[in-house]
Amino acid sequence: MDxxxxxxxxxxxxxxxxxxxxAAVLAVGAAAMGRPVNVFLQYYALDAFRSGKVxxxxxxxxxxxxxxxxxxxxxxxLHWSELFKQAKDVxxxxxxxxxxxxxxxxxxxxDLDPMVDGIEGVAAFMASASDGQVVFI
Amino acid sequence: MDxxxxxxxxxxxxxxxxxxxxAAVLAVGAAAMGRPVNVFLQYYALDAFRSGKVxxxxxxxxxxxxxxxxxxxxxxxLHWSELFKQAKDVxxxxxxxxxxxxxxxxxxxxDLDPMVDGIEGVAAFMASASDGQVVFI
Amino acid sequence: MDxxxxxxxxxxxxxxxxxxxxAAVLAVGAAAMGRPVNVFLQYYALDAFRSGKVxxxxxxxxxxxxxxxxxxxxxxxLHWSELFKQAKDVxxxxxxxxxxxxxxxxxxxxDLDPMVDGIEGVAAFMASASDGQVVFI
Numbered sequence: 001m002d003x004x005x006x007x008x009x010x011x012x013x014x015x016x017x018x019x020x021x022x023a024a025v026l027a028v029g030a031a032a033m034g035r036p037v038n039v040f041l042q043y044y045a046l047d048a049f050r051s052g053k054v055x056x057x058x059x060x061x062x063x064x065x066x067x068x069x070x071x072x073x074x075x076x077x078l079h080w081s082e083l084f085k086q087a088k089d090v091x092x093x094x095x096x097x098x099x100x101x102x103x104x105x106x107x108x109x110x111d112l113d114p115m116v117d118g119i120e121g122v123a124a125f126m127a128s129a130s131d132g133q134v135v136f137i
Numbered sequence: 138m139d140x141x142x143x144x145x146x147x148x149x150x151x152x153x154x155x156x157x158x159x160a161a162v163l164a165v166g167a168a169a170m171g172r173p174v175n176v177f178l179q180y181y182a183l184d185a186f187r188s189g190k191v192x193x194x195x196x197x198x199x200x201x202x203x204x205x206x207x208x209x210x211x212x213x214x215l216h217w218s219e220l221f222k223q224a225k226d227v228x229x230x231x232x233x234x235x236x237x238x239x240x241x242x243x244x245x246x247x248d249l250d251p252m253v254d255g256i257e258g259v260a261a262f263m264a265s266a267s268d269g270q271v272v273f274i
Numbered sequence: 275m276d277x278x279x280x281x282x283x284x285x286x287x288x289x290x291x292x293x294x295x296x297a298a299v300l301a302v303g304a305a306a307m308g309r310p311v312n313v314f315l316q317y318y319a320l321d322a323f324r325s326g327k328v329x330x331x332x333x334x335x336x337x338x339x340x341x342x343x344x345x346x347x348x349x350x351x352l353h354w355s356e357l358f359k360q361a362k363d364v365x366x367x368x369x370x371x372x373x374x375x376x377x378x379x380x381x382x383x384x385d386l387d388p389m390v391d392g393i394e395g396v397a398a399f400m401a402s403a404s405d406g407q408v409v410f411i
Contacts, residue, residue: 008408013159026396029395035400043159063288071379104212122162123166123169132405133403134270137410150296180292259299260307
């Protein structure tokens with residue numbers, strides 16, 4: 001396998017807007033380089049991808065100070081959900097909800113934003129990650 | 138080396154029950170696929186593996202909202218410590234305490250849960266991670 | 275490429291002293307083993323590398339308890355900024371500021387500590403990460 005074709009797999013755990021933005025930027029960057037991108041949504045990140053809640057305010061990480069928060073919020077630029085859509089448009093980006101987290105939050109796929117492609121267990125995710133990079137955010 | 142045999146190495150930094158559960162699920166998934174799993178315990182994660190404290194309440198991430206926290210806590214399922222034990226039963230899972238964090242918390246191996254296999258420095262950890270995946274949680 | 279020569283790439287997002295210390299220890303360990311290390315500074319981590327602010331108090335993760343915090347703070351040992359300098363002295367360690375985060379915080383390279391080597395976009399970072407490990411901290 002050509003090294004550039006190895007997937008990058010993002011395990012999204014955190015559901016704050018700053019971490020989701022950082023993740024989306026990595027996804028767009030990798031997709032633009034022609035690399036397959038797997039996204040696996042767990043816990044708070046899964047909750048942030050609920051239908052109708054994507055563009056809601058998901059707060060910032062607890063470490064954001066009173067000085068930093070308004071500067072981060074004032075930054076123009078695409079919302080992380082738009083960046084993920086852009087990544088899907090330009091490349092091979094597959095977004096899967098973690099089956100265990102779906103069960104935990106009593107969710108069905110119809111409850112999720114349409115950009116989520118499906119639901120899978122951790123074994124399927126690990127298989128798709130293959131020997132590429134795995135990043136936990 | 139067969140690609141499937143490359144290790145996955147989890148650097149556990151966070152000691153909250155949600156992140157430890159997410160880590161344990163990845164460990165079980167990788168172990169079930171026959172992959173070697175290295176776990177390196179630092180900071181708050183090391184503190185959570187203290188003997189007699191493993192099943193104590195280690196709180197949730199600061200981002201858990203008042204709506205999310207009770208749903209996460211109500212989810213039945215094995216405790217993360219049981220998942221790590223299960224991972225050790227089915228596969229090659231090695232749990233090491235970071236020597237620097239041991240020193241920081243004035244701990245000896247006898248202070249840790251028996252599922253911790255030993256104490257090692259970062260150089261030994263990096264050597265065991267080899268060219269496999271490294272995930273920081 | 276020899277496996278040991280593959281880079282390890284650290285995406286630093288968090289700017290708390292505990293996470294920056296954990297990251298610095300990984301950087302020193304990898305550099306000492308002769309591995310190239312790429313550091314990509316985003317969000318709060320970038321803010322922590324501002325000139326004159328590096329050794330300021332950047333707090334601990336929100337999960338630090340009242341019992342843990344004084345123990346962590348009392349631990350002697352090199353400051354994370356000294357560890358990064360040491361890593362640069364012993365190995366091939368390249369520290370880049372994320373262009374998007376620079377823009378968000380209205381920073382220029384002159385505003386950053388001299389140990390930051392430059393500014394780059396996510397595509398350049400992903401290219402330098404190649405097929406090595408990528409760790410998000």
